Amino acid sequence: MALKVAIVGLPNVGKSTLFNALTQTAAAQAANYPFCTIEPNVGDVAVPEPRLEKLAQIAGSKEIVPARINFVDVAGLVRGASKGEGLGNQFLANIRDCDAVAFVARCFEDGDITHVEGRIDPLADLDIIETELMLADLESLEKRVVNVEKRAKGGDKEAAKTLELVRLALDELNAGRPARAAAPRVAKDDEKAWRMLQLLTAMPALYVCNVDEGSASEGNALSAKVAARAARDGAKAVVISAKIESEIAMLDPAERAEFLQTLGLKEPGLNRLIRDAYSLLGLQTYFTAGPKESRAWTIPVGATAPQAAGVIHSDFEKGFIRAETVAYDDYVALGGEARAREAGKLRAEGKSYVVKDGDVMHFLFSN
Numbered sequence: 001m002a003l004k005v006a007i008v009g010l011p012n013v014g015k016s017t018l019f020n021a022l023t024q025t026a027a028a029q030a031a032n033y034p035f036c037t038i039e040p041n042v043g044d045v046a047v048p049e050p051r052l053e054k055l056a057q058i059a060g061s062k063e064i065v066p067a068r069i070n071f072v073d074v075a076g077l078v079r080g081a082s083k084g085e086g087l088g089n090q091f092l093a094n095i096r097d098c099d100a101v102a103f104v105a106r107c108f109e110d111g112d113i114t115h116v117e118g119r120i121d122p123l124a125d126l127d128i129i130e131t132e133l134m135l136a137d138l139e140s141l142e143k144r145v146v147n148v149e150k151r152a153k154g155g156d157k158e159a160a161k162t163l164e165l166v167r168l169a170l171d172e173l174n175a176g177r178p179a180r181a182a183a184p185r186v187a188k189d190d191e192k193a194w195r196m197l198q199l200l201t202a203m204p205a206l207y208v209c210n211v212d213e214g215s216a217s218e219g220n221a222l223s224a225k226v227a228a229r230a231a232r233d234g235a236k237a238v239v240i241s242a243k244i245e246s247e248i249a250m251l252d253p254a255e256r257a258e259f260l261q262t263l264g265l266k267e268p269g270l271n272r273l274i275r276d277a278y279s280l281l282g283l284q285t286y287f288t289a290g291p292k293e294s295r296a297w298t299i300p301v302g303a304t305a306p307q308a309a310g311v312i313h314s315d316f317e318k319g320f321i322r323a324e325t326v327a328y329d330d331y332v333a334l335g336g337e338a339r340a341r342e343a344g345k346l347r348a349e350g351k352s353y354v355v356k357d358g359d360v361m362h363f364l365f366s367n
Contacts, residue, residue, distance in 0.1 A: 001280065003068075003069045003070065003099055003277070003283070003298065004042075004069075004070040004071075004097065004099050004100075004204075005069065005070060005071050005072070005097045005098060005099065005100045005101070005277050006072045006074050006094065006100070006102065006203075007019055007069070007071055007072065007073050007074060007096045007102050007104060007208075008095060008101050008102065008104065008129060009103060009104035009105065009106075009125070009129065010076050010102055010106070010125050010128065010129065012106070012113055012127065013104050013105065013106040013210060014071055014104060014210040014242035014243075015073060015074075015104045016041075016108065016245075017242040017243065017244065017245075017246050018083075018104060018210065018240065018242040019043060019071060019073035019136070019207065020246055020249070021043060021072070021242060021245035021249045021270060022043055022071050022136075022245075022247070022249075022270055022273075023041075023044075023045060023088050023247040024041030025192050030201065030321075032249075033310060035136065040363075041044075041072070041073040042070055042071070042072050042073075043070065043071045043072075043075075044068055044069075044070055045069050045070070045071060045074070045179075045274070046066040046067075046068060047066050047067040047069055047142055047274055047278070047296065047298070048078070048267075048270075048271045048274060048275075049066055049067065049285065049296050050286065050296075051287070051328055052064055052066060052296050052315075053287045055089075055287055055294045055296035055328075055331065056289070056293075058289070058331070058332065058335060059289040059290055059291065059294055059335045059336060059337075060291055061289060061290065061291060061292065061293050061294040062291065062292060062293065063292065063293040063294075064293070064294055064295075065293050065294070065295040065296070066295075066296050067285060067296040067297065067298045068160050069274060069277065069278075071097055071102075072094060072095075072097075073214055074094050080358045082234055083365050087186070089264065091282065092132075092133070092136050092200065095200055096198050096200060096292075098203065098280055099203070099281060100203050100204045100205070100206060100277060100280055101200070101203045101204070101206070102205075102206045102207075102208050102273070102277070103123055103126055103129060103130075103205060103206070103207050103208065103249065104208045104210055104242075105122035105123075105126055105207060105208065105209055105210065105223075105226050106120060106122055106125060106210055107122050107209045107211045107212075107219075107222035107223040107226065107239075108120075108210065108211050108215070108220075108222070109212070109213075110212075112161050113352070114135075119279050120222070122209070122222050122225060123225055123226065123229060126207070126226070126229065130178060130201065133178070133201045134173050134176075134178060134179075134200075134201050136200055137169070137173055137179055137199045137200055137201050137202075138170070138173050138174070140198075140199070141169060141170055141173070141197075141199075142168050143169075144166070145163070145166055145170070148163045148280060149163060149186070155269070158193040159221070161190065162193060162197075163195060165186065165190060165193055165194055165197060166197065168186070169186060169197065169199055169202070178200040178201030178202070178205075179197075179199040179202040180201055180202050180204070180205065182202075183202065184272040185270075188318045203282055203283065204280045205233070205280075206234045206235065206236050206237075206238065206273075206276055206277060206280055206358075207226050207227075207229070207230045207235055207237040208236070208237075208238055208240055208273065209222070209223035209226045209227070209237060209238065209239045209240065210240060210241065210242045210306065211223050211239055211240070211241050212241065212243075213241050213243055213244050213263075214358050215239070215241070216240070216241035216244050216263060216265060216269065217237040217263065217264045218239075219266055222249075223237075223239050227239075229303055236279065236280055236281075237278045238269065238273050238276050239269065240269035240270070240271050240272075240273060241269065244263065244269070245269055245270055247259070247270060248260070248268050255277075267276055282300055282301045282302075282355040283298050283299065283300060283301065284298075284299060284300070284301050284355075284356075285297065285298060285299075285357060285358065285362045286299060286308055286355050286356075286357070286358070286359045287328070287329075287358070287359070287361070288312075288360070288361060288362065289310075289337075291358055294335040297311050297312065298311070299311055299355060301357075302354060303354070303355050304351065304352060304353060304354055304355065305320065305322075305323040305349050305350070305351060305352075305353040305355060305361070305363075306320040307355075307364045308323070308355045309323065309365065312363070313367065315367070316363050316365050318365075318367060319321055319365035320351060320363065320365050320367060321364040321365055321367040322348050322349060322350055322363075322364050323348075323349045323350075323362070323364070324337075324345050324346055324347070324348055324349075324351045324360050324362040324363075324364070325346070325348075325355075325360070325361050325362075326340040326345050326346045326347070326358050326360050327345070327356070327358060327359060327360075328358035328359070328360060330343075330345040331359070331360045337360070339361070
């Protein structure tokens, strides 16, 4: 399934440096002035998955195909973006097309890199961004509420449901809270309609604390403030040094491991960022493995076997018969599908089976 995360922040907080590291390219110009990024850069990134290589070794796969995630480097927002300041309207539109938002907060001091607000305060930066997104959502809802009310009064049941959700969002926004605060009160049957409102502040949020090189492993006082806010908001926070990540991205795997060790890091911060994005969106991974390829597939937590099959091809879901399934640990411990079958660890699962993270699956379906 496609997953797209918007990288959002004020100018000069390290967004484009982070994006470049993610995509291991210099596609996004990183410079010390606002609006360096005019058009949104989109990077297609492989999801780090160490289990995949092990599966490929056991299955004798010719190819390894990881899951993918798209990151969108949205140009820096400023005060008044919701009213068009700094080309704000164009950039806000870029965010609406995404599944989640990664707010990059500047958590480092550097006199050579100017701050558009003339100070270093990550919480104030986050407040500016969130306020602009809330104002944009308010304007969007207020424009459509009159028309929706007319349709609802005319007996349109769908409009009546939409109106209920619009009012729910407006209650939060008018109280100075993001629309996502209303999410717990949205019925499961209404979740699709809620997403169709395309509210910027209804998107799941991830706070990225961009710290100096010396704070990459433990963070610092500024990132601690952001982490506390994330805990309060029910969001996630990850500490990253965009500068270090850009250096890591240019190294080969052997040099990368040595460099990380010297910094006291177990893995690149970008790996944590991607994992947190998956967790934030309630996603998990299952695998298919064979001589041709070993591949990782992304599905929502709670997806059934037919739904998982449908990610490969819609015909697989329509004609689903059963899924031959073995847990990743059993597949590895027993040395593959054949031995897992002999040991009774390969199961035939039907339509009601809820797929677990790491399942290795083979689908049988009818045309």
